[in-house]
Amino acid sequence: MPTALVIGASRGIGREFTRQLLQGGWSVWATARDDASLAQLQSDGAKTLKLDVTKTESIATLGWQLDGEQLDLALFVAGVYGPDQGADSAPTQAAFDQVMHANVLGAMQLIPTVVPMVKAGGKCVFLSSRMGSIDDASSSQGWVYRVSKAALNMAVKAASCQYRHATFAVLHPGWVQTDMGGPNALISPEKSVAGMLNVIAKLKPEESGSFRNFDGTPLPW
Template sequence: MKSVLITGANRGLGLGMVKYLTKQNKAENIFATCRTPSDELKQLAQENKNLHILNLDLTNLNSFGDVVPKISQVMGDQGLNLLVNNAGISTKFTKLQLVKSEQLLENLTVNTVAPIMLTKALLPVLKQAADKHSDRPVGAERAAVINLSSILGSIEKNDQGGFYPYRCSKAALNAATKSMSLDLKKDSILVACIHPGWVKTDMGGKNAPLDVETSVQGMLDTILQLKEGDSGKFLQFDGTELPW
């Protein structure tokens, strides 16, 4: 894989993906986006010249187009093989009586609107990669968009209620993923959403059963094995298909 862009790469799963990709030499060029790079991400960039940190505030939707020339400056006419919409936010468990409109709108903006609009902005370089590598099968080695979702976005699996802002934003992201998979099929761009599992991160908390390394390795192994028939699917980090 020649190139991958990961949002929210300064910590948690995003940083874990960057670490894994650099250590395993899975990508020739890695674009790590975040609002403010962590010291750990900066250190990784110093040690790996193929790691490029790009400033990106997902609440500033009008700035997304600025990323395209920065990718092209590095990749030339190779385009972008893989976009991982990883960045996300979550409010704590929210009962109906306590939910606030501000929480709903904030979660929807970062978790749903931003991935859709960033994918739209990066379509030129994704299509460029799909055309440039037309000798390869549809998938991450050619061109793909992976949206990090959550089992909490599954309507069928919702047996607890609550979590209105996060559940609604991830269910909407799942719907967007399905539409993207249909809209981009003609361009040979694979689109799928992945649930990373319940992971020990700032969002997942210390009681989560999975560590970052296990989740990241499972997700990236799954992503790199996806084929054309997997486009539009909702998958767990280990490749198991999940119900909508």
């Protein structure tokens, strides 16, 4: 039975990843910040870990909690959007720190702990956003979020050069009907996750470090 770790599984896309992986016969470790979410994930059939990616001390406990575990797939889903302002409004330090810490520093602190647990030939997948594409930028809306995802993309690309035993990928989930995406978003979590799992299943080692849409289309950096 293959084993996956879903970091940020309390709701939305992370919860749907957990559900579809369990349905597909995977053993799933799922993380969340609060006890209520952990209980829901346990009722779904996942093994759970309490984790807050914005707290270094919480990240530090993950290694010993998963000591000896061998992963086929590590999914980094946790993240926040932050203020929706554009370049005509300066972000506060608090807002900038919140978004960058959750979306970039958390992943960078988790990588050295989690990636060595991934088996040779396993996969490490990070949810980013098309909004982090520099080449594709056509608006400044949500510019703090855009900057954080561009930074995450670089962090993942750099890590793929360090850890050659696993295949890395950055995925854009589409505009999804979640708390972050809102009710007017174009696709359901079910469709987004099904598409991404299909992309993940087809990823080849020579494609490590690539940036793709949920339907597999390559995206520009």
